[in-house]
Amino acid sequence: MGSANLSFINVFELLFSPYQQSVEWFTVHIFRLPRAVTAILVGIALSVSGLQMQTVFRNPLAGPYVLGISSGASLGVALVVLGFSGYFAGNVFFISGSWLLVAAAWLGSGMVLLVILLVSFRVRDIMTLLILGIMFASGISAVISILQYFSGESALKAFVIWTMGSVSNVSIEQIPVILGGIIPGLILSVMVVKSSNAVQLGESHAKSLGINILRYRILIFISTSLLTGTVTAFCGPIGFIGIAVPHICRMIFKTSRQGILLASSIFAGASIMLISDIVSQLPGSESMLPINAVTSLLGIPVVIWIILRKQKLIAA
Amino acid sequence: MKESEIILSLNQAKIGYHRKNNDFVLLDQVNLKIITGELTGLIGRNGSGKSTLLRCIIYLQELLHGDIHFRNINIMNMHPNELAQNIAYVSSGLEYTETMTVRELVSLGRFPYTNWIGRLTSADIDLIEEALVNIGIDQLAKSKLSEISDGERQKAMIARTLAQNTPLIVLDEPTAFLDLPSKYDILSLLHDLTRKGKTVIYSTHDLNIALRFSDKIWLINNKTIHDGSPEDLILDKTISGIFESDKIQLNEMTGDFELRKNYNKSLSLKCEIPYLYYWTRQSLQRSGYEIVEYNKSLPLVSVEQKGDKIIWNIQRFNENLYFESIYDMLTSCHGFAE
Numbered sequence: 001m002g003s004a005n006l007s008f009i010n011v012f013e014l015l016f017s018p019y020q021q022s023v024e025w026f027t028v029h030i031f032r033l034p035r036a037v038t039a040i041l042v043g044i045a046l047s048v049s050g051l052q053m054q055t056v057f058r059n060p061l062a063g064p065y066v067l068g069i070s071s072g073a074s075l076g077v078a079l080v081v082l083g084f085s086g087y088f089a090g091n092v093f094f095i096s097g098s099w100l101l102v103a104a105a106w107l108g109s110g111m112v113l114l115v116i117l118l119v120s121f122r123v124r125d126i127m128t129l130l131i132l133g134i135m136f137a138s139g140i141s142a143v144i145s146i147l148q149y150f151s152g153e154s155a156l157k158a159f160v161i162w163t164m165g166s167v168s169n170v171s172i173e174q175i176p177v178i179l180g181g182i183i184p185g186l187i188l189s190v191m192v193v194k195s196s197n198a199v200q201l202g203e204s205h206a207k208s209l210g211i212n213i214l215r216y217r218i219l220i221f222i223s224t225s226l227l228t229g230t231v232t233a234f235c236g237p238i239g240f241i242g243i244a245v246p247h248i249c250r251m252i253f254k255t256s257r258q259g260i261l262l263a264s265s266i267f268a269g270a271s272i273m274l275i276s277d278i279v280s281q282l283p284g285s286e287s288m289l290p291i292n293a294v295t296s297l298l299g300i301p302v303v304i305w306i307i308l309r310k311q312k313l314i315a316a
Numbered sequence: 317m318k319e320s321e322i323i324l325s326l327n328q329a330k331i332g333y334h335r336k337n338n339d340f341v342l343l344d345q346v347n348l349k350i351i352t353g354e355l356t357g358l359i360g361r362n363g364s365g366k367s368t369l370l371r372c373i374i375y376l377q378e379l380l381h382g383d384i385h386f387r388n389i390n391i392m393n394m395h396p397n398e399l400a401q402n403i404a405y406v407s408s409g410l411e412y413t414e415t416m417t418v419r420e421l422v423s424l425g426r427f428p429y430t431n432w433i434g435r436l437t438s439a440d441i442d443l444i445e446e447a448l449v450n451i452g453i454d455q456l457a458k459s460k461l462s463e464i465s466d467g468e469r470q471k472a473m474i475a476r477t478l479a480q481n482t483p484l485i486v487l488d489e490p491t492a493f494l495d496l497p498s499k500y501d502i503l504s505l506l507h508d509l510t511r512k513g514k515t516v517i518y519s520t521h522d523l524n525i526a527l528r529f530s531d532k533i534w535l536i537n538n539k540t541i542h543d544g545s546p547e548d549l550i551l552d553k554t555i556s557g558i559f560e561s562d563k564i565q566l567n568e569m570t571g572d573f574e575l576r577k578n579y580n581k582s583l584s585l586k587c588e589i590p591y592l593y594y595w596t597r598q599s600l601q602r603s604g605y606e607i608v609e610y611n612k613s614l615p616l617v618s619v620e621q622k623g624d625k626i627i628w629n630i631q632r633f634n635e636n637l638y639f640e641s642i643y644d645m646l647t648s649c650h651g652f653a654e
Contacts, residue, residue: 200413202410202411208374210400259434
């Protein structure tokens, strides 16, 4: 991993060349390609789940990270990695490739999402929900730290590295597993595009237009759990992409049409995540930044911008 | 009343909420009908069940008892999409996303007609443009909802119901939070729609606007609904019976509510011009003067128009005072007549 000097032409040649017994070929095919593909998938998954959550909660500050959904996935992962690490003899690479880990992350994110969704039926206030999400995240991190305290050294190290978030630990063999989680999630999000347009007018209006709200919420719920759970399982909790990208798309396209926002979130999410990954590798140097730090630095200004405009949002 | 003209009927309807022990009933034994092309205004105090009744009509909520028929079909048996193609609804709270434009909002009216992904056909687009033009907001089509006035937003919501192309439109407090001209604007818009064949039912707190525009009033009182034309409800004293208090009374000539007069002084008023007489009397009555027949012992106020100017004149014993505004007259005669 790390930086290696390869020119553009070299990369292109290597990318499309058959198997070679060279360092350069390995760098591109084993390290760079899966990494880039993973970054793209992570960007897509987090942006789309962010967009969906903002629509279903009718809340501009909703996102998988802020509402504690990523934390839920972390809990699932922690339980598997730390709780049952004995069974896997601390073989983290074996674990992280397994469907078990992904399923645990789906379950964890699904559970937090379910609770937040249930609360959101009763509590309409944006701030209450956000505070609840923060409480969830803190509660879960407390549970995780207890798990960490009781867990073995190698599992602990693997888990801590995982929490920093990285798109680099994914091997080419694991990409089909990620796709297996993300593609159904994306199909569901295309299916709800029409309803998402109407839900923006509020529940009563959506129902009066013929939408089955319960069915709609369940679809969004499954889709978001699949998307967030999958990428969190493999890459750790990656913050602020989910909240920031849909807003950037709204800013650019100045529309509320979910079809346009979904398509543009997919492209913008993929590009921004790819850029974040490139920045995190600090081109030209040997060291790497945690990807979470990069996405936070990119995303937080957007969140602050939203909060400063909140006056207007409340009026709406 | 021809059977075919009845667009909506409520039969033995009981409206309220299920509670564990005993149901919370807002309205009971409601039997009402709406005729195609009517503008019906629903009036009642806060918490009397206006919104709940409207929510039942579009089947957002179930009745506790009885049934609602839309053109002889029980709405419970209608597919949600079929219902959406027949009854449009505007709720009292307007929720929307900041970046939504007027045209995007109106396009949502086509929701029950479009395919799974919501693609608009050219016929859909024509209907959307037509709705924008009919409501007179085609100039605003590209504006964001967050950047237009409350009245314009309400118009956009009404345009959405037109795009939805339903025979019946249900609106929950469409005039709330609007300034007075906008209230009249919205009501005259709804009135025009009914003249073009739509049937509209709306709830409101603006009693005198409702009395002025509606073909029929549904008046909620004591868990029942009185219905009739506004004029019938005034003539049979239903409205005055419900809304009058020791402070407020209904002017049965105008349908306006007025402060109950508590006169402690009297004078007489002379004026040839009816509207000057009306507004001068209004001001004097508000100030506590009862207007009585001319009597030498009482002050006399006379009003005359001289060119552009209106002159108010007070004669009392030897005094003879002239004023150029009602306000000046009232401040100067404050407490002078007993």
